[in-house]
Amino acid sequence: MSDPLPPDTPPSDFIRDIVAQHVAENRYPGGIVTRFPPEPNGYLHLGHARAICLNFGIAREYRGRCNLRFDDTNPVKEDLEYVEAITADIKWLIAGWADHCLGVKAKGDLPNAQTLDGQRDYYAAPAAAGATATEPFFASDYFEPLYQFALELIKRGKAYVCDLSPEDTDLYRGAPDKPGKDSPWRNRPVEENLDLFQRMRAGEFPDGTRSLRAKIDMASPNVWLRDPLLYRIRHVAHHHAGDSWCIYPLYDYAHCLSDYLEGVTHSLCSLEFVVHRPLYDWVLEALGLPRPLPHQYEFSKLIPSYTLMSKRNLLRLVQEKVVSGWDDPRMPTLAGLRRRGITAPALRRFVIGTGITTYEGTVDIAVMEHVVRDELNRTAARRLAVLRPLKLVLTNIAPGDVVPCQATNNPQDENPTTRSINLTREVFIEEDDFAEVPPPKYFRLKPGGEVRLKYACIIQLDEIVKDTAGAITELRCTAQLDTRAGEPNSAKKVKGTIHWVSAPESVAAEVRLYDRLFTVPEPGAEADFFKVINPHSLDVVRARLEPALAAAQPGESFQFERLGYFTPDAVDSKPGAPVFNRTITLRDTWAK
RNA sequence: UGCCUGGUGGUGUAAUGGUAGCACAGCAGAUUCUGACUCUGCUUGUCUAGGUUCGAGUCCUAGCCGGGCAGCCA
Structure with a gap:
């Protein structure tokens, strides 16, 4: 495949501006690390493609790394099947472009304990080059360090075990315009919290009876700061971590710390997480961690016109059998787009070309169609095919005779190659390319008209043969063989050129x-x-x-x-x- | 009527106080052994009202309109 055009000039956007500034001031001496954190509970789609290209794009522009990390903190919704599918989709999308930036680790690797400024610290390094048996990162690999961090939070008086039921927790939270009120368990002594949390982990309590909560501010105008839950009890096995846990961390707690553990510097997500950012920062700051902290930056989702994007709606299309499955070529999933024939370079060009902003709009799907055509025009070999065949007999070519013709494989190539195709007495042309009663400006075959058969010669229509019902069964024409390439009349012009295939050879x-x-x-x-x-x-x-x-x-x-x-x-x-x-x-x- | 956030042609995106540019779409034409590609030209925009300034899409104030947030989902 030839190089994508236009030349791969790094895009510019507000996030890259921030990264560039951080690089300039050497804010992250360890280098730039981003991450793409899908939850393995569905298929990747066009919207994810933008996030993938942003995160991997920044990694490659700054010689950094982008970790594929499964955000698998909710075992009841997730499945191993999605881990495989998502990994394959990502590798397909970044192949030949950013695969060298893909952070993967040796299978089974866990964060390495390090000591920095006398405090416990973790850093999951990517697998060494040449390592075999690599796998993506998993938030569930960090359950143990996450648990230790929770213990630390409790010791610092910043988290407590709450005995409120899920329903009461909701009630106590209040509403966006009404402050919540403190949980009766909010001021439990540290020792009691420690004991209870350890027993939560040990499996002593049923689902939903207790939770670990951050102690922040029940009156905060930001509801996500009203003592958010950090851990819930779930007596279920985990698709990656196995059955060693019955408490699972929630997104807001696990995500920022997973970023930290992996040395992520720029944690990029979509706009709905803006209100979560104070919590992201709170957790990291509450722990007093030694390394430079990661920060979250948000950008708007990509919503293309004429398509549905939410997992829920996509699922309905599958369930109602409007489409044949998640990889139906009409689906905006990466699997569907790939099956449809949309190439990874075209997809990348599309999502990168639409840019990164915080404005939520709809991208005209015609932009994607344009880059796909542009990409394929350069790379795809030309072939002749007739979709709705109409028989045409060239009466001056004898049955069994073949007239070899040279067809260009791709006129866009610098030095186009050719292949040989045979013109025969009977050929098929496109139904659409003949009109007994032609509309104005019709350039194709019509009564009394001439047209060129692509790569072959000009033909003229002599006779329309119909069956008793009046349907056209065949067209009888004369081939002007001296209008072939290299023949004396090859320069003869006709307004229309149509495609065809040999009847016996097709x-x-x-x-x-x-x-x-x-x-x-x-x-x-x-x-x-x-x-x-x-x-x-x-x-x-x-x-x-x-x-x-x-x-x-x-x-x-x-x-x-x-x-x-x-x-x-x-x-x-x-x-x-x-x-x-x-x-x-x-x-x-x-x-x- | 709580908090956060955003508004540049039809769509997306630039312009970081100094000529509102690019792409897609649309329209018209040239070229063409693909009604493709390519080429040429054209139409269309700074949400509103004030203010600061020699100069405002950009800064300030007010308003208008949109999006997000109250899962033990992510």
Whole structure:
């Protein structure tokens, strides 16, 4: 694949400005470390792609590292299956671009204890180069140090065990415009808190009966500072940590400390976490940690038009069988986009090109379609394929005769190569490329008209053959063989050029014509988005392909000339029974 | 009517007190063995009102409009 254009110039945004300043003042002597922290409870989608490109992008621009860390602190919602899928998606997206910045550790590695300024400290280093059996980072690997930190918080009088039920905890919290009130357990002695918390861990109490809470301020205007929960009791096994725990930390407590343990410097997340930032800082500061602290910075989510983005809504599409699964080529999941034929470089260019801000808007999906076309125009080999075949007989070519023609593989290449395709007496052309009663400015084949068969010669229409019902069964034409390349009349001009395949030499294939899933720009704003599903988001046709396409492999992209970009379906395409997915049509200014 | 946060063409994004630029979309044309690509031209913008300043998208004040926050989810 050729280099992506435009040249890879580092983007600029408010977060990179901050990082640049920190680098300039050497605020983090250990280097810049970011992280991408998915919860393994669903598939990655377009929205995540922006976060991935931001975090890995910054890491590569500053010769730093970006840790893939599973934020797996809630075992009841998570599953190992997602760990595998998410890891594969990320590796696909950053391949050849930022894979050298991907922080992974040797399997089983836990944070190394270090001593800094006389205090306990941890640092999970990435796996050494060349290490085999590496795996991503897991917040659940830090359950023990997190527990020790909690003990420390209790000793410092900054956390307490609360016996309020979940319902009462809600009541005591108050409302955004009404202050909460102190838990009756708020002023428990340190020794009692220590004892109770240790017994929580030992499994002495049922789920929901007690929790560990930060002691901050029940009257804070920010509800997340009203003595937030740090630990809850859950007597369930964990997909990664096994069954050694029955208390699990909550996001706000685990995230900032996981960042700290890994030496993360810039913790980037989306806007809904702005109100959590004071808590992120509070936990770190309350512990008096020695190393430079990580900080959280927030940016807006990427919301493309004509698509749904929330996991919940995506799940409904799967459950209601609107799509075939999470990797349906119409889904905005990375798995779906990949199966659709959208390449990682194109995806990166799209999400990087839309920039990073705190303004929450909708990105026109046409921008993505544009970069996909642009990318594929440069890289995809051209092939001839007829989606809806119409038989055409070249009466001056004898049955069995073949007329070899040279077809260009990619005119965008500096030194384009060619392949040979055979013109035969019987060929298929596109139904659309013939009109018995042509509309104005119709450049294709019409009664009394001439048209060029791409890479072959100009033909003229002699006769339209119909069956008794009046349906066209074949077109009979004369091939002007002296208009082939290299022949005396090759320079002859006609207004239209159409694609074709040889009838005897072409192969049959199923082709899936995908289009936008929704008919409105903001399906998520609709009362019922099932009512705005595009009925033509998938049309399946039996097509005829030029022979070279029979050997196509998943992961390869082709331009079917005059039609669009296509890729073999990674799931259903089989040798001898090819299935192609349409990634995107060619731009069409001739409004059909 | 609590707190936080944001508003630049149709969309996204630059301009960090000094000519409002770029991309996509749209429109018109050129070119073309892909009605693609490429090329040329065009339309459209600083939420409002005051203020500071020689000069304001940028700074100040007020207003208007939008988004987020009350899981033992992340």
